Amino acid sequence: xxxxxxxxxxxxxxxxxxxxxxxxxxxxxxxxxxxxxxxxxxxxxxxxxxxxxxxxxxxxxxxxxxxxxxxxxxxxxxxxxxxxxxxxxxxxxxxxxxxxxxxxxxxxxxxxxxxxxxxxxxxxxxxxxxxxxxxxxxxxxxxxxxxxxxxxxxxxxxxxxxxxxxxxxxxxxxxxxxxxxxxxxxxxxxxxxxxxxxxxxxxxxxxxxxxxxxxxxxxxxxxxxxxxxxxxxxxxxxxxxxxxxxxxxxxxxxxxxxxxxxxxxxxxxxxxxxxxxxxxxxxxxxxxxxxxxxxxxxxxxxxxxxxxxxxxxxxxxxxxxxxxxxxxxxxxxxxxxxxxxxxxxxxxxxxxxxxxxxxxxxxxxxxxxxxxxxxxxxxxxxxxxxxxxxxxxxxxxxxxxxxxxxxxx
Amino acid sequence: xxxxxxxxxxxxxxxxxxxxxxxxxxxxxxxxxxxxxxxxxxxxxxxxxxxxxxxxxxxxxxxxxxxxxxxxxxxxxxxxxxxxxx
Numbered sequence: 133x134x135x136x137x138x139x140x141x142x143x144x145x146x147x148x149x150x151x152x153x154x155x156x157x158x159x160x161x162x163x164x165x166x167x168x169x170x171x172x173x174x175x176x177x178x179x180x181x182x183x184x185x186x187x188x189x190x191x192x193x194x195x196x197x198x199x200x201x202x203x204x205x206x207x208x209x210x211x212x213x214x215x216x217x218x219x220x221x222x223x224x225x226x227x228x229x230x231x232x233x234x235x236x237x238x239x240x241x242x243x244x245x246x247x248x249x250x251x252x253x254x255x256x257x258x259x260x261x262x263x264x265x266x267x268x269x270x271x272x273x274x275x276x277x278x279x280x281x282x283x284x285x286x287x288x289x290x291x292x293x294x295x296x297x298x299x300x301x302x303x304x305x306x307x308x309x310x311x312x313x314x315x316x317x318x319x320x321x322x323x324x325x326x327x328x329x330x331x332x333x334x335x336x337x338x339x340x341x342x343x344x345x346x347x348x349x350x351x352x353x354x355x356x357x358x359x360x361x362x363x364x365x366x367x368x369x370x371x372x373x374x375x376x377x378x379x380x381x382x383x384x385x386x387x388x389x390x391x392x393x394x395x396x397x398x399x400x401x402x403x404x405x406x407x408x409x410x411x412x413x414x415x416x417x418x419x420x421x422x423x424x425x426x427x428x429x430x431x432x433x434x435x436x437x438x439x440x441x442x443x444x445x446x447x448x449x450x451x452x453x454x455x456x457x458x459x460x461x462x463x464x465x466x467x468x469x470x471x472x473x474x475x476x477x478x479x480x481x482x483x484x485x486x487x488x489x490x491x492x493x494x495x496x497x498x499x500x501x502x503x504x505x506x507x508x509x510x511x512x513x514x515x516x517x518x519x520x521x522x523x524x525x526x527x528x529x530x531x532x533x534x535x536x537x538x539x540x541x
Numbered sequence: 542x543x544x545x546x547x548x549x550x551x552x553x554x555x556x557x558x559x560x561x562x563x564x565x566x567x568x569x570x571x572x573x574x575x576x577x578x579x580x581x582x583x584x585x586x587x588x589x590x591x592x593x594x595x596x597x598x599x600x601x602x603x604x605x606x607x608x609x610x611x612x613x614x615x616x617x618x619x620x621x622x623x624x625x626x627x
Contacts, residue, residue, distance in 0.1 A: 195560045263584035
């Protein structure tokens with residue numbers, strides 16, 4: 133098995149474009165959540181807050197490529213280009229056949245689907261349809277668009293497991309390189325905001341509804357007063373490569389991925405299960421061949437739902453005890469859905485390399501049911517050698533990554 | 542509409558849809574080479590013209606003969622005249 137390292141990262145987030153903007157906003161404790169006025173137009177939707185991407189220019193992508201992209205592909209393409217630039221990889225390496233793509237989204241573009249059906253139903257047919265609408269709706273739209281734009285000729289994988297999507301994408305990319313099938317994998321996830329994203333959670337009584345007038349106060353992972361998910365959008369992309377390749381080309385190695393696990397939890401399609409979460413984290417530790425006590429930090433999934441935060445904190449407590457630092461970045465970012473695993477992994481890599489722990493924003497009064505772990509409530513300086521990153525999805529899909537500070541051994 | 546107005550509307554609609562510089566919108570411009578359109582764009586070009594002039598041309602055989610922007614000008618002018626006679 134080959135060792136796998138991260139040599140490039142790219143982000144488009146509700147803070148704007150780029151990893152630097154993203155990480156500095158997180159460290160500054162800025163909320164990415166704002167009130168979205170037009171959500172009031174949707175009958176029955178009670179949540180009126182979201183984290184929307186700003187300050188990007190889609191026209192950085194030539195029309196010929198952009199015409200088949202919805203916003204989620206635009207985000208993924210801009211983030212992918214940043215990751216490749218940081219990794220100092222060029223068009224020749226993209227076209228070598230040794231670079232693959234593992235980028236997913238929750239579903240294809242809902243906005244494009246809406247526009248299609250608006251025209252289809254209002255005109256009674258297909259005469260007004262543009263040629264590129266299908267390319268925005270297909271499930272592998274983002275992976276395909278990124279590959280087209282960058283001229284990537286290796287494997288293309290488009291995992292789709294809602295909130296576990298990009299954690300899985302990174303994990304599958306890691307395994308593909310470890311098994312020697314590709315030298316480079318561009319991995320991550322992306323999602324664009326549509327009111328139905330919030331609607332999905334609101335129908336389940338799992339969307340935040342009490343902070344519409346104070347959007348910066350929600351979501352509130354692990355907090356006594358949390359009231360649900362806040363949907364956001366963006367993309368996180370990581371360039372993974374074999375350690376051998378990175379050494380040969382003298383790449384700047386950011387971190388090493390040493391473990392991955394993903395499991396199905398068939399106990400309930402919507403409710404997270406503590407035992408399954410614990411099993412997923414344990415399997416990731418087994419894959420990394422490390423013991424729980426070697427974990428210095430847990431980057432939690434913790435979306436601010438009643439049940440999810442409790443199940444995760446119980447699982448973390450059982451496996452790691454009450455002394456391992458834990459925080460969730462959802463309090464800053466909201467839930468970037470298919471992008472969350474990758475964006476939060478990028479933040480984790482930055483925390484490891486900067487020697488700091490970013491706290492859970494809005495965690496003011498720890499819920500008694502979540503109090504069995506060590507919460508990070510304010511910014512801390514800390515040396516992290518190994519950390520675990522969790523993501524769990526509706527549908528009972530759990531996933532965990534183990535990331536280690538790189539040392540040349 | 543005068544022929545001049547038709548040509549202006551064609552050029553404006555195509556330039557907007559395909560983000561083309563109006564300086565490149567010359568009658569002799571070859572669609573695939575000078576304007577860098579491709580087969581997907583041609584599908585959308587038909588929709589753009591149908592919306593701009595409120596006619597149906599998708600099934601017209603003579604579309605296959607179009608090579609330049611000037612060919613489009615002539616095609617639309619003739620089509621409008623034909624419709625006006627009906």
